[in-house]
Amino acid sequence: MALSAVASAREILTRLHDVMAKRLPAQAKLNAVVNIIGEALDSEVCSIYLLREGVLELFATRGLAQEAVHVTKLALGEGLVGTIAGNVETLNLDEAASHPDFAYRPETGEEKYHSFAGVPIIRRERAVGVLAVQHAAARKYDDVEIEALQTVAMVLSELIANADLIDVAAAGSGGTTRMQSTAAVRVSGFRIVEGMASGVAVYHQPRIVIEHTVAEDTEAERHRVYAAFDKMREQIDRMASQAEFGVGGEHDEVLAMYKMFAYDEGWSRRINEAIDSGLTAEAAIERVQQRTRMRMREIDDPLLRDRMHDLEDLSNRLIRIVSGQLGTAAQMGLRQDSILIARNLGPAELLEYDRRRLKGVVLEEGSLTAHVTIVARAMGIPVLGRVRDVKKLIAEGDMLLLDVGEESLFIRPTTATEEAFEAKLELSQKRRAAFAQLRGEAPVTADGHRVTLMVNAGLRDDVAALDLTGADGIGLFRTEFQFLVSATLPRQQDQQKLYRSVLDAAGDRPVTFRTVDIGGDKALPYLNHDENGEEENPAMGWRALRLALSRDGLMKAQARALIEAGAGRTLNIMFPMVSEPWEFEEAHALFEAQRTWLASRGRKMPAEIRYGAMLEVPALAEVLDILLPKIDFLSIGTNDLTQFLFAADRAHPRLALRYDWLSPSILRFMKRVTMEAQAAGVQVAVCGEMGGRPLEAMALLGLGIDRLSISPAAVGPVKAMVRSLDRAKLLEHMENALVRPQGSLRESLEGWAAEHSVELA
CATH class of the missing domain: 3.20.20.60 (Phosphoenolpyruvate-binding domains)
Incomplete structure (x- = not known):
């Protein structure tokens, strides 16, 4: 982030902090927010759309017709605002009407504005709203202004969450609340590391919700990040020397590259710049992580995406350290045979688990070339990837049966299914013994x-x-x-x-x-x-x-x-x-x-x-x-x-x-x-x-x-x-x-x- 971007974001955040501290209704705060942002960026229009009941509703605006507030609504993927939320991406256009997804809403009076820029408001990795600015002149917004908008959107996420304005169903349950019946379910996935396993569902939960985003003392936040970096690097060094599957092999190269990310000066510099803009240590790490995540969505190369996952793993680790929260099942310890559920995993995160208790891994994403695949294969842990809707289907503690060879995961299996699985597992073990002979x-x-x-x-x-x-x-x-x-x-x-x-x-x-x-x-x-x-x-x-x-x-x-x-x-x-x-x-x-x-x-x-x-x-x-x-x-x-x-x-x-x-x-x-x-x-x-x-x-x-x-x-x-x-x-x-x-x-x-x-x- 350039110095001018830091200054722009800091000016806005300072004023936003004052608004958030006042005893005002949520709507009044949002009305004040759009005025603050519009004035700071010298933008004729500033609008906030929030996701409610599955649609994006105009909640506050400076510049558009006030009668359009709570009237104008767009579906996810509809119009520019719906595209931003649906794709969790930023748009910056000098001529909004020329974009193929442009949708005109006559009640807003927006026809006189040409330029348009919008950023998603993100909560728990999902878009729960959009912050947009418009201008009569046909011009693209500067990178400085886009950076400032993205930082402000992060603070807005906290404001609207505290005001109970977020659509909880849209934001996601975080993987621990059941959203379906208790019936037995079979789902399919992608074969990553072969094997069979049974155990209770345990969510890895690497994500931590940031509660406070605006810093009171920038230098204090910087020192917190420095200390967290030192501690994280110590953990990585210790893990690399104590990998339980031994020395030698491609997993050594994986951990070496992982260490390279942990010591990357560019990453730590970007976090420092985010702190300079007025964010807390946790929010600064999250801000840089959000930017990385958006870049990942633009990358078609699966191998490069896998490398970005390593950086995401390190970001999660750094946030946990700086916040003092034990956010993973590994740090809390597995009490029984378990199957780990995660969106994705970094290699170091997998190494933290007790191999005696960890029997298998189920990933929402995952690929054959991901670093965690190499480590899992070396540890002998079966992995099933690309399993959709796991957070909706699986609750913490559910019994799971994993058969990667059949690309299947059985959730809350019936007694008959369990018996058939155990028989297959026993037969498989007997066959392996016979084949070994x-x-x-x-x-x-x-x-x-x-x-x-x-x-x-x-x-x-x-x-x-x-x-x-x-x-x-x-x-x-x-x-x-x-x-x-x-x-x-x-x-x-x-x-x-x-x-x-x-x-x-x-x-x-x-x-x-x-x-x-x-x-x-x-x-x-x-x-x-x-x-x-x-x-x-x-x-x-x-x-x-x-x-x-x-x-x-x-x-x-x-x-x-x-x-x-x-x-x-x-x-x-x-x-x-x-x-x-x-x-x-x-x-x-x-x-x-x-x-x-x-x-x-x-x-x-x-x-x-x-x-x-x-x-x-x-x-x-x-x-x-x-x-x-x-x-x-x-x-x-x-x-x-x-x-x-x-x-x-x-x-x-x-x-x-x-x-x-x-x-x-x-x-x-x-x-x-x-x-x-x-x-x-x-x-x-x-x-x-x-x-x-x-x-x-x-x-x-x-x-x-x-x-x-x-x-x-x-x-x-x-x-x-x-x-x-x-x-x-x-x-x-x-x-x-x-x-x-x-x-x-x-x-x-x-x-x-x-x-x-x-x-x-």
Whole structure:
């Protein structure tokens, strides 16, 4: 905030403080407020709209017709005022009528005013009103004036709350008041960290309502913030050194970046500037947090939003410290097995909980790339994300059953549901124990054919799954995860350290490193890779090998890191999303150039480098005769391949149910690719979720594919299926089934498996 903005806000706040201290009716206070703001900003119109019974009502105005007060009403999303409240955003227009959401209200007499600026009045993260100014001249309001309006809107929130003018239903209950019946409910969400858990609902409650916003003594408030910063940084340092899941892994990088936010001078400076404007310490932190939150709503990049959540977590922590309030369940302690409910969580907040009592997490938001996801996975805590309306559906202390694998949360389950859940959990535990006993057994079919079962990985800690499952190696190591959790492009030596540690942990078992697959929906905030603006179809956009070849500096660094990490060993390199042979050739040439460069400097080389391609783009299947002589192995990526073949977004819930992996079109396509590759003497594998499902894996074996790279959890069930299977009979069945299929082969394969006693756990 510039000095003039600070001065403008302070002048208004000083006068507002006097008004709020007087014994006046709420309406009289609001009438005084609009005059104070209008005069301070030299604005001809200043109006306050408040949310009542679901609509925005004009409560006070200077400049508009007084007869419009309590008469003019706008729905959320209607007109400029409704747009501001609905989107919780600021508008600043030199010509209001030119905005597509402009709605004219003749009773207000506003037709002579051209310029318009409005900011939301926020209470508990929701808009409960709008503060707007207008001017006859067509001009945009200065940033100084907008800053002042936003600060004043925050103080107004306190005034109208104390006067009981806020629509409580609109403001939200804070997550502790039941707003629905006590009936059993099942809701769905997004699978973030797999697992099952049961426990009582506990609200994390990181938010604290600010009761006093206008400061009496600015210097005293500043000292309170300094002391709170010192205490918060001590907490973060202590947490980083005492993380109970041990040292090493990507979670170390997460906490390092989290510490970087905690020590960020820009953040503390903005809070100080807000205090200079006349706000209390709590209100200053909240003011900066509101600005961050509004920026988050404008950010399309999910990774950058996740980083902003870390800053929000720290803001909540700082407010709790400065106010002396214990605002989280972690600080009050969990008394029994619990499932945590939160809008979102920062990694440090999760680490504060007692792992013995915390059994699961349910988030209103959440994503696979959020920092809390990495920490939760390392701690072994199941997480279900994107669960809507949790505050309306769940009361503190409700019994919850969490089944992330089924993307389900059962609220206040019936006795029958509980019994079924417990039976499934017990069966799951028994199956895991049975699968664990197969760890030392080879995946050999009943008729003696050896199948290779590999695991997919992306974290250093995932390599432990090799010993836990008895897998043959890592068929897909996703190297992009290190890029996704870093604040800046990972240094070559950091990449090399990760790759070497993975190879060391794998021992003599093979590891296939997929070169970085970023871009599209996995954008990096520190790479401005999208020169053409937002992509409408990110999965089919500027990503993976396309992006890496255009950013050859990034790919050269990764090539050197991989080659040096693989010194003395066999190094398997796989390029993602190859669409045409020349792309593979260019990537191969880049790697070989780096090998030559390193060798010329006396660096120890890998004993062998094997190069492969991922077949995800259907076009590649039409030029296999050109590609196959150039590659050592081919991996079919079923996740992307399926959506490209069907022109169906795999994340779309309706389409996911419509198109089946066991459709003849998919199976015939894969059989053709497999036969052509095997005829050329090229090894074929399948990577992706399809190979991790026993029935689908059985179908793949029936196509002649005998190398699968799947999730660690799927190794046991798939191995059990393989060992119960007569492969020769299956090959014959699939050959006949694909001649004249009638729709999906799912039912016929299930029937065949039952008839031949194939274990499909």
